[in-house]
Amino acid sequence: xxxxxxxxxxxxxxxxxxxxxxxxxxxxxxxxxxxxxxxxxxxxxxxxxxxxxxxxxxxxxxxxxxxxxxxxxxxxxxxxxxxxxxxxxxxxxxxxxxxxxxxxxxxxxxxxxxxxxxxxxxxxxxxxxxxxxxxxxxxxxxxxxxxxxxxxxxxxxxxxxxxxxxxxxxxxxxxxxxxxxxxxxxxxxxxxxxxxxxxxxxxxxxxxxxxxxxxxxxxxxxxxxxxxxxxxxxxxxxxxxxxxxxxxxxxxxxxxxxxxxxxxxxxxxxxxxxxxxxxxxxxxxxxxxxxxxxxxxxxxxxxxxxxxxxxxxxxxxxxxxxxxxxxxxxxxxxxxxxxxxxxxxxxxxxxxxxxxxxxxxxxxxxxxxxxxxxxxxxxxxxxxxxxxxxxxxxxxxxxxxxxxxxxxxxxxxxxxxxxxxxxxxxxxxxx
Numbered sequence: 001x002x003x004x005x006x007x008x009x010x011x012x013x014x015x016x017x018x019x020x021x022x023x024x025x026x027x028x029x030x031x032x033x034x035x036x037x038x039x040x041x042x043x044x045x046x047x048x049x050x051x052x053x054x055x056x057x058x059x060x061x062x063x064x065x066x067x068x069x070x071x072x073x074x075x076x077x078x079x080x081x082x083x084x085x086x087x088x089x090x091x092x093x094x095x096x097x098x099x100x101x102x103x104x105x106x107x108x109x110x111x112x113x114x115x116x117x118x119x120x121x122x123x124x125x126x127x128x129x130x131x132x133x134x135x136x137x138x139x140x141x142x143x144x145x146x147x148x149x150x151x152x153x154x155x156x157x158x159x160x161x162x163x164x165x166x167x168x169x170x171x172x173x174x175x176x177x178x179x180x181x182x183x184x185x186x187x188x189x190x191x192x193x194x195x196x197x198x199x200x201x202x203x204x205x206x207x208x209x210x211x212x213x214x215x216x217x218x219x220x221x222x223x224x225x226x227x228x229x230x231x232x233x234x235x236x237x238x239x240x241x242x243x244x245x246x247x248x249x250x251x252x253x254x255x256x257x258x259x260x261x262x263x264x265x266x267x268x269x270x271x272x273x274x275x276x277x278x279x280x281x282x283x284x285x286x287x288x289x290x291x292x293x294x295x296x297x298x299x300x301x302x303x304x305x306x307x308x309x310x311x312x313x314x315x316x317x318x319x320x321x322x323x324x325x326x327x328x329x330x331x332x333x334x335x336x337x338x339x340x341x342x343x344x345x346x347x348x349x350x351x352x353x354x355x356x357x358x359x360x361x362x363x364x365x366x367x368x369x370x371x372x373x374x375x376x377x378x379x380x381x382x383x384x385x386x387x388x389x390x391x392x393x394x395x396x397x398x399x400x401x402x403x404x405x406x407x408x409x410x411x412x413x414x415x416x417x418x419x420x421x422x423x424x425x426x427x428x429x430x431x
Contacts, residue, residue, distance in 0.1 A: 034065045036329040040095035041074045047288045047351025048155060048315075054345055055336045062336075065329055078102070085111040090321040093330035098135035098151060098317050099388035100144055100227075100429065106319075107150040108142030113320040115149040118331050124152055127338060127355040131382055132156065132314035141429055144388075145228055151317030154337045156352040157284045158312025158373050158382065159208050161304055166297040167194075167278035179216060179306030186255040189278060197250070198277035199260040200268040201402045204387070204394070205282050206247070206260060208311050210401060211386035212281070213243035216307040223309065223383045229430055235419030244404065244411040251405050261402040284312075287369050288350025303372055309383040310376055314354065390425025 036059070042049035056067045070091070078097060084090060085106065096103055106112050119125050125133070132153060139147035163175070171189065176182040189196035199206050215223075218239045225231040234240070250256050260268075265282070272280035273293050280286070281304070290299060304310055318337070320330045336342060343356035348363045352373045361367050376382055387394035400418045403409040409417070 033326065033329075036065055036067050036093065036326055036333060037091040037324075038067050038069045038093050038333070039072050039077065039091045040069075041072050041077060042095070043289075045288065045292055046285070047346045047349035050349045051342050051345035051351070052337060055333065055342050058336050058342075059333050063329065063332060067333075081106060082109065082111065085321045085323065088323070090323040092324040092326040093318055093320055093333060095316050096151065096319045098144070098153065098313060098315075099385065100138075100142055101388055101391040101393060101425075103135070103151050103317060103319060104138045104142030104144055105391050106142075107138045107148075108140065111322055112150045113322050113324065113327060115152065115320065119149045119152065122331070122335050122338075124334075124338060125149075128153065128314070129354075129377065131377055131380070132354055135313050135384070136317060143228065143429065151319045152334050152338075153314035153317045154334070154343070154354055155315035155346050156312070156354055156373055156377075157315045158352070158376055159212065159281065159283050159304075159310050160301050160372055162272060162280040162282065162286065162290065162299060162301055164272075164275060164278040164297050165300050167275070175300075175302050176305045182305045186250065186279075187253070190254040195254060195257045195277060196279050197256050198268045198271040198280045199256050200263045200265045201260045201405050202263055202398060203265040204385075204398075205265055205268050205280075206256075206401050206405070207386050207394075207397045208283070209281050210243045210247055210397075211311055211383075212304050212307065213246050214239040215309045215311070215383050216304070217242050218309065218383075220309075220380065227384050227388060229389075229426055233419075233422065235415050235422070240415060240419075241411070244415050247401065248404055248411050256405065258406055261406040284350075284352055284369060284373065287365070291350050291365060301368065301372060303375065308379055309381040311385050312373070312376060312382045313384050315352070389422060390429065392425055393422060396421040 040048075040052065042052065044050075044053070056069070060066060074097075077094065081096065096106070103112065128136070134145045136149055136151045136153060137147050138144055138150050168174070171192065173185050173188055176185050186196045199209070221231070222239055226233050247256070251258060268280060269282065269286055269289070271277050273290065275296055287301075318330075318334045320327050324330060338355055340355065340357050340360065343353040344360035347353040347356045347361040347370060348366055350366055350369065352370055361370060387397055397418060400409070400414045404411065404414045
């Protein structure tokens with residue numbers, strides 16, 4: 001069901017003329033000049049939802065325009081973007097997933113506005129570090145890392161380990177600092193009859209764990225080959241073989257439930273919230289929700305032990321569709337979300353800001369979260385996500401790991417299947 005919320009202007013005054021130099025092509029006029037149509041899929045209580053709600057207020061006060069906000073789910077936008085953005089129903093601004101298979105694909109299809117000039121005009125390139133710019137730029141084939149700006153991230157994200165401090169203490173366990181120690185922790189819980197890892201194979205969490213295990217054996221060249229097509233990926237090599245075989249091994253040992261094959265990310269997250277599983281490996285986007293919903297135990301986080309790199313990137317981006325009617329207003333809204341006071345709201349509510357003043361981050365858990373992210377970026381440890389290389393690999397990876405967990409295919413069979421699907425998708429992109 002579609003939910004629509006209209007946020008009215010504080011005063012009905014004429015909108016000042018705004019200039020958006022970098023958004024060329026069709027659109028940019030012909031719509032209601034007093035209305036910005038905005039889509040995003042952040043909840044009202046998430047860090048970004050809180051910050052962007054404040055940005056809407058500021059935007060309306062400063063421009064005299066109103067924001068027409070339509071609440072969409074991640075899956076709604078992911079599955080229908082190509083059709084909607086190629087129609088008169090395209091919004092003026094929306095949050096969209098970054099990567100070759102998503103924003104890159106749409107940019108190569110001419111559905112997103114080139115933002116080179118507007119980024120330079122507003123100085124957003126000076127606010128974002130080079131590593132965070134990687135997923136905002138795409139070449140003519142939709143491959144990230146070079147070419148033109150097609151999106152603007154205003155937060156970061158990464159995958160880390162969430163753990164139940166009370167459960168660890170009751171079991172006499174410490175935070176592991178090596179992969180061997182991490183497996184010892186998993187075994188200790190399994191020996192108590194507890195499935196330690198809250199997992200989902202129907203959606204992204206297990207795929208991210210699989211990729212993290214590969215990263216524990218990988219270097220930057222592996223990531224560049226896998227994500228940027230700089231070389232061939234060996235699907236029988238040490239990195240991927242270790243990941244696939246370890247998922248199977250951890251399932252056999254009871255660290256991962258076979259029920260995970262039918263569980264979604266929400267199921268896995270709620271299992272951790274309810275205290276049913278002591279460990280959840282997933283993204284920083286859960287941080288605020290855990291802060292607001294967990295009240296039965298103390299919890300904390302740590303980076304995956306024994307690995308220099310982890311899944312992560314700049315956050316999902318603001319993109320301006322090529323068929324947007326009010327590109328000038330869209331750019332004005334983006335600029336407001338990059339302001340220090342809006343960035344501080346992201347940081348103090350469990351998000352990872354990209355342009356905040358550290359002195360403005362007063363929440364202790366938020367400071368820990370941001371410190372983990374900074375530790376990764378300082379060591380060039382942001383390795384993007386496993387499903388990014390091709391438009392279909394998200395579903396293909398989930399399907400393969402479901403077969404691995406439920407035992408219908410062996411690790412070798414799953415790797416062969418995934419390797420063929422990956423290569424077919426890459427060939428479609430690069431020829």
